[in-house]
Ligand SMILES: [Zn+2]
């Protein structure tokens with residue numbers, strides 16, 4: 001897709017990409033945009049990393065209209081973050097999505113930065129603080145791993161699980177889980193393989209990465 | 215779904231739509247691998263996107279798909295109604311990482327006509343947890359009240375508010391120290407305001423004047439000098 005539009009100006013490049021997308025879509029289904037204009041009814045809320053290598057709709061081979069999306073640094077959900085909380089509220093209460101997915105990934109810059117305490121500037125230090133706390137909490141487990149790639153992948157997993165714990169406390173999620181069976185899922189995207197994997201927590205009644213309300 | 219299925223049926227249905235994502239993902243990974251056997255290996259080496267995209271969470275606007283970009287080309291933040299709020303650590307962390315660490319050349323704020331977030335903010339109603347977030351859009355309305363009040367056609371007024379919201383968020387990005395300092399040093403990133411329309415599937419460039427706005431903004435919000 002991308003490389004076929006070699007234009008000197010990078011903005012012309014994506015505007016040309018947009019025209020190609022529009023023509024392709026209209027050719028396949030002349031009513032495609034008229035249908036989209038009527039509204040959205042996504043089944044899934046995706047909370048993922050801002051990383052450019054994981055375009056959720058492309059990676060899941062989905063169509064526009066299928067996945068509602070929030071993406072931030074290291075797919076982190078903090079209890080006091082109004083940005084993510086507003087997305088969750090809108091998706092769960094107003095759009096009534098049935099599933100919430102938190103997707104971490106291998107080779108995550110945020111997870112990698114959380115392996116150490118390098119100064120990334122105050123803003124990023126503050127944002128990543130809870131992820132760095134995870135590293136401290138799981139020190140021994142992490143030290144037992146063969147290399148930094150494995151440690152970063154483990155941090156990414158722990159971070160997904162932590163975000164899911166925070167999401168369970170969101171009032172809209174609690175209500176929807178009890179009233180209509182909303183489920184939460186932890187995923188890891190393997191950048192080197194292009195593949196999604198379901199995370200399952202050990203020792204719990206979860207099957208297939210699904211979280212069941214108590 | 216009608217909302218009246220037995221619990222067991224609901225479970226089965228959820229499991230199916232969940233499984234579909236995984237089947238689709240496998241298909242996609244195989245296709246990409248066939249097209250370019252080194253595709254995932256190259257991505258594994260790192261990212262160096264040229265663009266930061268700040269767009270709406272709306273499911274109908276997957277940024278990469280509508281711009282025809284491949285994985286690895288665009289860093290993405292998406293929230294309700296593509297807002298850039300100055301006290302929001304979430305978006306500020308994204309802007310900081312994209313500008314200071316990834317050195318993106320362009321920042322695109324992309325709104326869209328028919329935005330549910332903007333619509334909700336035009337509704338005189340208590341939206342609970344969403345109030346503080348949507349309040350930022352009501353503030354955009356207040357800033358441009360003279361112009362908006364003159365538009366009598368409701369649909370046109372709504373479209374214009376979508377555009378003005380993008381415009382104000384572009385200004386908010388320019389107010390950050392990260393953007394001002396990087397610009398002073400390198401003459402990038404450049405901030406752009408766009409709106410996506412479902413009527414034609416095309417992106418409309420609002421022609422945001424980055425340099426002019428920067429000058430204007432720095433009269434009050436000048437954060438160029440390091441502490
Ligand atoms: Zn990441």
Ligand SMILES: [Zn+2]
Nearest residue numbers: 270272329330
């Ligand atoms: Zn929207």
